[in-house]
Amino acid sequence: QSVLTQPPSASGTPGQRVTISCSGSSSDIGSNTVNWYQQLPGTAPKVLIYNNNQRPSGVPDRFSGSKSGTSASLAISGLQSEDEADYYCGTWDDSLNGWVFGGGTKLTVL
Amino acid sequence: EVQLVESGGGLVHPGGSLRLSCQVSGFTLSSYAVNWVRQAPGKGLEWISYISGSGSTIYYADTVRGRFTISRDNAKNSLYLQMNSLRAEDTAVYYCARDQGGRYCVSTTCSEFYYYSYMDVWGKGTTVTVSS
Numbered sequence: 001q002s003v004l005t006q007p008p009s010a011s012g013t014p015g016q017r018v019t020i021s022c023s024g025s026s027s028d029i030g031s032n033t034v035n036w037y038q039q040l041p042g043t044a045p046k047v048l049i050y051n052n053n054q055r056p057s058g059v060p061d062r063f064s065g066s067k068s069g070t071s072a073s074l075a076i077s078g079l080q081s082e083d084e085a086d087y088y089c090g091t092w093d094d095s096l097n098g099w100v101f102g103g104g105t106k107l108t109v110l
Numbered sequence: 111e112v113q114l115v116e117s118g119g120g121l122v123h124p125g126g127s128l129r130l131s132c133q134v135s136g137f138t139l140s141s142y143a144v145n146w147v148r149q150a151p152g153k154g155l156e157w158i159s160y161i162s163g164s165g166s167t168i169y170y171a172d173t174v175r176g177r178f179t180i181s182r183d184n185a186k187n188s189l190y191l192q193m194n195s196l197r198a199e200d201t202a203v204y205y206c207a208r209d210q211g212g213r214y215c216v217s218t219t220c221s222e223f224y225y226y227s228y229m230d231v232w233g234k235g236t237t238v239t240v241s242s
Contacts, residue, residue, distance in 0.1 A: 002154060032226075033214075033224070033226040033227075033228075035228040035229070037155070037229075039155075043234075044205055044232040044233065044234050044235055045147075045155065045205070045207075045229075045232055046232065047228055047229060047230055050210075050226065050228035050230070051214055051226040051228070052226075056230070086154075088154065088155050090155070090157075090228075090229075092227065096171075096172075097169045098157055098160065098169050098170075098171055099145065099147075099157035099160070099229075100157065101154060101155045101156070101157065102154070103154045104154040104155070
């Protein structure tokens with residue numbers, strides 16, 4: 001059972017906007033910044049959003065992140081077929097002294 | 111190019127041991143903390159261990175504490191994970207991932223700030239299978 005809670009699945013049609021939520025507690029999201037990772041089928045995870053809402057160079061601005069209190073969300077606008085992947089939120093947990101992840105959300109582009 | 115390459119995975123019997131390596135290139139290993147993260151078949155990501163750039167700070171997940179040992183040799187640009195008393199539930203792809211971070215200024219004068227960090231570069235992973 002993951003420390004952070006994400007919906008197991010999400011879907012949308014090309015061009016739509018989808019959001020993925022991530023819920024935590026005061027010791028993790030409430031105290032630290034949130035990162036989002038994208039894992040395409042058969043590949044290693046790749047950072048998509050860091051520091052709640054920052055995009056590494058090369059990540060399209062269709063991807064955006066936000067955080068409020070003990071929750072965070074990832075938004076993907078202008079959905080494309082290549083966005084079909086698993087998405088994980090992650091943050092540091094001060095009480096566990098370690099990184100924690102959500103269980104992952106499988107995004108399907110219909 | 112910044113790269114991390116894991117090796118050492120394989121098939122091992124329950125109760126056995128395995129040592130994973132992570133060879134890095136393109137950056138100075140001593141300047142960065144590094145993590146091991148694993149992913150069981152069909153499951154999500156699970157962080158298992160962290161080691162600071164100097165090696166002086168180490169953390170483990172409860173699921174591996176006492177059985178796994180993380181270490182590093184900065185001179186060899188390598189990170190290691192010694193895994194003992196392996197169990198079926200340790201079967202997974204094991205990734206090493208570099209920690210990146212910094213200070214984020216909230217105010218323009220930076221009188222107010224906070225620290226952030228994230229895993230910015232990941233290896234492709236090495237597969238460990240624990241089975242009789």
